[in-house]
Amino acid sequence: MKQHIAVIGGGVIGLSTAFALIRAGHNVTLIEQNEDVGLGASYANGGQLSYRYVSPLADAGIPRQALGWIMKSGSPVSLRLRVDPTQWRWMLSFLAACNRSTNRKNAKILLQLGLEGQTEMATWRAEGLEGYFWRQAGKLVLYRQNKVFQKAVSTIQNPTLERALSPEDCAKIEPAFAHLAPDLAGGIFSPEDEVADSYLFCRSLKVSLLSNPQFRYLPGKAALKPETDKHCMLTVDGVGYAVDRIVLAAGLNSREIVVPLGIRLPLYGLKGYSLTLRPSPEKLPSISVTDYDNRVVYARLGDTLRVAAMVDIGAEDRSLTPTRLTSLRHLVRRTLPGLNSNNLPDFPWTGLRPATPTGVPIIGHSRYENLLFNVGHGALGFTLAAGSAARITKLIDQAHPEGIQK
């Protein structure tokens, strides 16, 4: 049965949700509080559609490794402990998920969701959604430590889709990083992984949605409050708004939106940084590369190079911390010397990954019959957006009753 559905949030998750619901024939109103879509965590992210590289941050050994990182300035992870129950609750649940079996179980869930999304995105492209520098670039993950590399090799399930490479083969496949070969243990290449510009993807979705008479874009701030035990009420800028269903996809802010409903969403903002460089064309890598030890991703988007990195815990704000930016610039200069030799602007950006402790997003029904969640996509929101949108659509159409993390 076709319904009128309000989607709260115009990031990559909300827009993808709206797009999938419109394709399924529903009437959709998308509510966004910013002056335009895609300006939150989805703006200048790493651009990776890394469908096969979805292992959650929570894993065995991570707490010990993180302690080492925290002691070292310029490390991929920084931790500031605050007098903040939300941070402590999140960290305790995160630590509980830091074991091999939980990591494997959750990686499997994410892999399935990612692959569903890859198929869904391919359908959207085939139907004409374009204009966001999409490429099937392939992804190369570079490892410097042999033990870590061997562990990664042992998790390969399909050698056609994930190939273990020697340092020499890594250099051949992506010459822009060839000078690193002497320091490498090896690499894993996933030829079917993709890259695209997440902000331009959001814009393309909006343009396409606006051409559909069943879609309405409603600028404003959405809020929810209980109407009965089983129904909640939507307001936009304080005005009541009647719809059949509401999908909450407001990224990290979803946590605050559900407080009046007595719901606690286990979300925390993991701050990350990106730079967008415009090097001379011969210096641009073609393949998307992850420097595993430094946790930095490099993706060519059109004629620019997007570099994204860092996980700052206890820094839930959007300020560009000068020391972290300097560290990232040093790291990039060390990894790809001469990349920005003419000192052109590198457009620094920071965003808050809306993360659950386990890394698995919350996709499904709430205890209010008219409210569903599509939140908590953490470091993988772009990769998981289309798959999550398809899942929500199936849930609404009753074909897929379970959801994830109800």
Ligand SMILES: Cc1cc2nc3c(=O)[nH]c(=O)nc-3n(C[C@H](O)[C@H](O)[C@H](O)COP(=O)(O)OP(=O)(O)OC[C@H]3O[C@@H](n4cnc5c(N)ncnc54)[C@H](O)[C@@H]3O)c2cc1C
């Ligand atoms: C540095 C960095 C690099 C990353 N790299 C990658 C990558 O390479 N690949 C990948 O897959 N993922 C990556 N991610 C993760 C990805 O960007 C996020 O998971 C994703 O953008 C989350 O999308 P979202 O729609 O949930 O949130 P957002 O993009 O933040 O969107 C939420 C929207 O809701 C709106 N909103 C909030 N409250 C309200 C309200 N009350 N009323 C109306 N509107 C509201 C906000 O204004 C915002 O527009 C990265 C993230 C960071 C920070």
